[in-house]
Every structure is written in structure tokens, then in C-alpha cells.
Amino acid sequence: MAVPTGVLWERDPHTAAKHTLLRRYLDAWFPIMASTFRDVGITFLDGFAGPGKYTNTSESSPAIAMERAMRGEVTSLGTRTRLVLIEEHRGRSEHLQSHLDARFPQSVRPPGLVARVHHGECVDLYEQAIASVGGWVGPVFANLDGWGADVDYRIVERIAQQRSSEVLVTFQGQHFVRFVNLEHQTGERVFGNSDWRGVGDLPTEEKRPFLLDLYRLALRAAGFDHVLTFEMLDEGGRSLYQFFGTNSETAVEKFKDGLWEVDGVSGQRFRDPRDPNQLAFDILEPDFAPLENTILELLDEREQSMEELRQHALLETIYKQAHVKPRVDALVAEGKVEQVRTGRSYRERVFARTQQLF
Numbered sequence: 224m225a226v227p228t229g230v231l232w233e234r235d236p237h238t239a240a241k242h243t244l245l246r247r248y249l250d251a252w253f254p255i256m257a258s259t260f261r262d263v264g265i266t267f268l269d270g271f272a273g274p275g276k277y278t279n280t281s282e283s284s285p286a287i288a289m290e291r292a293m294r295g296e297v298t299s300l301g302t303r304t305r306l307v308l309i310e311e312h313r314g315r316s317e318h319l320q321s322h323l324d325a326r327f328p329q330s331v332r333p334p335g336l337v338a339r340v341h342h343g344e345c346v347d348l349y350e351q352a353i354a355s356v357g358g359w360v361g362p363v364f365a366n367l368d369g370w371g372a373d374v375d376y377r378i379v380e381r382i383a384q385q386r387s388s389e390v391l392v393t394f395q396g397q398h399f400v401r402f403v404n405l406e407h408q409t410g411e412r413v414f415g416n417s418d419w420r421g422v423g424d425l426p427t428e429e430k431r432p433f434l435l436d437l438y439r440l441a442l443r444a445a446g447f448d449h450v451l452t453f454e455m456l457d458e459g460g461r462s463l464y465q466f467f468g469t470n471s472e473t474a475v476e477k478f479k480d481g482l483w484e485v486d487g488v489s490g491q492r493f494r495d496p497r498d499p500n501q502l503a504f505d506i507l508e509p510d511f512a513p514l515e516n517t518i519l520e521l522l523d524e525r526e527q528s529m530e531e532l533r534q535h536a537l538l539e540t541i542y543k544q545a546h547v548k549p550r551v552d553a554l555v556a557e558g559k560v561e562q563v564r565t566g567r568s569y570r571e572r573v574f575a576r577t578q579q580l581f
């Protein structure tokens with residue numbers, strides 16, 4: 224998709240899938256966080272908020288967040304809930320304000336909810352915008368959904384320092400790699416250091432995986448214990464990358480539950496950018512070959528319990544913990560893996576690669 228210039232544009236299937244995932248994750252995030260942080264309140268930052276709707280749908284990331292924040296299970300807790308929405312295009316920020324006012328009039332908003340639209344660049348405004356609603360006393364979920372390589376590393380770093388906070392960074396594939404041809408400040412700004420320049424020495428096919436891996440490491444360096452990353456591909460082969468940074472294993476689980484719930488996301492293909500074979504699959508018809516390969520690689524290194532394999536799948540791959548046992552069972556049935564110790568539960572069972580006699 225070319226970068227739109229008008230106030231509104233049509234929502235493409237990628238963005239629809241991205242909205243489905245965001246909605247599902249926020250379905251969990253708002254009630255869990257509002258219940259955990261009743262004393263200090265919670266903040267949703269949409270740093271690249273857009274105009275609030277599309278020519279073909281009134282769904283958008285700010286509208287999804289408003290709806291989730293206004294659900295009874297959240298408002299009944301009475302937790303201070305702040306929505307900070309930043310948009311640099313004047314026409315879009317004005318549209319966002321009037322769209323939210325019309326769709327969620329002040330008269331129906333719960334007393335504990337504050338939603339503010341700011342016009343300007345995210346990196347210039349976010350610190351003060353969050354401070355102005357008292358958001359730095361509690362956790363922040365930052366949705367950083369730019370076109371390409373336009374999310375400044377300073378924002379990610381700042382959010383990572385904030386207790387129990389998370390980022391969801393989106394890059395559109397074609398824009399993400401293009402920046403390597405731009406002036407050097409862009410790379411420094413996005414990655415936070417100059418390691419990205421190594422991309423210049425690489426063959427074309429290695430440039431993208433190199434940058435994606437570097438970005439994952441940059442989020443880890445910023446302070447996130449867990450970085451979940453995946454690529455969505457549409458029918459035209461255009462890709463969109465999402466990086467989810469968090470310090471909570473439960474959050475990784477919830478995010479993956481959203482990713483693997485199929486309705487509304489069909490037609491999109493998913494890929495783990497770290498899979499060396501770059502297998503892409505429809506979530507409706509998953510391909511577990513990359514997971515089986517990962518299990519075999521781990522067992523080549525040493526014996527592993529089922530729980531260790533499940534943890535690895537959760538934290539280091541696109542797959543869920545629940546996908547592991549059926550794959551291990553299949554590998555045992557194929558004679559590639561054997562159980563070497565049993566345990567009180569299946570999670571304690573220990574597995575190894577089958578000894579090859581010839």
C-alpha cells in the first residue's frame with residue numbers, strides 16, 4: 224500500500240487482521256490491568272493514532288481501545304483509565320477528535336476514563352502527553368503503529384523502563400527495508416545504535432532478516448524480557464511485521480491466544496521471521512514443521528523436559544505451548560524422539576533424540 228496522503232483511506236486486509244489481534248489482546252489487557260492497578264490507574268498510548276476510522280469501516284485502533292476501556296468489566300472496577308492519542312497530520316487528528324466525540328459522547332463515558340487527542344509528532348509529545356493525565360505512575364501499553372521505520376527508539380526505551388508496561392510496534396515490510404537507503408540518522412533513530420549499518424555489507428536476501436533480528440535485540444536491550452515477533456503476509460505478498468515487547472509471560476500467552484484464534488484473520492498468512500526456512504502458513508491450516516524442527520534442534524543440544532520445550536515455544540517462537548505435546552508425540556511415533564524419563568505429569572517427562580544405530 225502506498226502511504227495515503229488524505230485524511231481517510233481504505234482499510235486493507237492487513238490492517239483488518241492487525242485490528243482483530245489488537246482487539247483480542249485489549250480484551251484481556253484492560254480488565255486484567257485495571258484490576259491489578261486500581262490504585263494508580265492504567266494508560267493506553269496510541270502514538271500513531273490515525274483519523275479514527277477508514278472509508279470502509281469505522282473500526283480503528285483508538286476506537287477499539289475506547290470500546291474496550293468502556294466495557295462494564297473495566298469500568299465497574301473504578302480504575303483511572305487514560306487514553307493518550309497522538310497524530311501528526313492535522314486533518315487526521317481533528318477527524319479523530321470529532322469522530323470519538325460523536326461515537327463516544329462525554330455523556331456516556333465513565334467518570335474514570337480520560338481520552339485526549341494530541342496533534343504533533345509522537346516522539347516530541349508522548350512524554351508530556353502521558354504526564355498531563357498522570358499516566359507515568361502506572362503501566363502504559365504503547366501501540367506504535369507507523370508506516371515504516373518511523374518509531375523512535377527513545378519511545379520504546381522509555382516505555383520499557385516503566386513498570387509492567389508493553390509496546391506493540393508495527394512496521395510495514397516495504398517501508399521498513401527502504402529506510403536503509405535513506406540518511407543514516409533514520410537507522411540510528413529506530414535501532415538506538417549504529418549496528419544496523421552492517422546491513423550494507425549483506426546480500427539482498429539477508430538484509431531483511433538481519434534488520435528484523437536486530438530490532439528484536441533492540442527491544443530486548445531496551446528492557447523487555449520477552450519479544451514476540453511475527454510477519455503477516457497478504458495475498459499480494461505484502462508484509463507487515465509486529466513486535467510485541469513485554470516483561471510478562473502471561474501477556475505473551477494472551478497475545479498468542481489472540482494470534483491463533485482464527486475468525487477474522489483468515490486469508491492472512493503468518494510467518495516467524497526467525498524461521499530459517501521462511502515457511503508461511505494460514506492460521507486456519509497451520510504448518511508445524513518449523514516447530515518440529517525447533518524441538519529436534521533443542522534435543523540435539525541436550526535432553527529436555529516437556530515443560531522446557533513448552534516454555535521455549537511460548538517465548539521464542541510463533542507457536543503456543545499447547546502445540547508442543549502433539550508435535551512431540553508425533554516425533555516419538557516417527558522414531559525421531561524418545562521419552563527417557565517419566566514424571567508425575569506429562570510436563571515433567573524428559574525427551575531425547577533417538578539414538579541412531581547405523
Ligand SMILES: C[S@@+](CC[C@H](N)C(=O)[O-])C[C@H]1O[C@@H](n2cnc3c(N)ncnc32)[C@H](O)[C@@H]1O
Nearest residue numbers: 270271272273283284310311312344345368369
Ligand atoms: C498506519 S496509520 C495508523 C493507523 C491507526 N493506528 C489504526 O490502527 O487505525 C499511521 C498514522 O501515523 C501518523 N503518523 C506518521 N508519523 C507520525 C509521527 N511521527 N507521529 C505521530 N503520528 C504519525 C500518520 O499520519 C498516520 O495517520
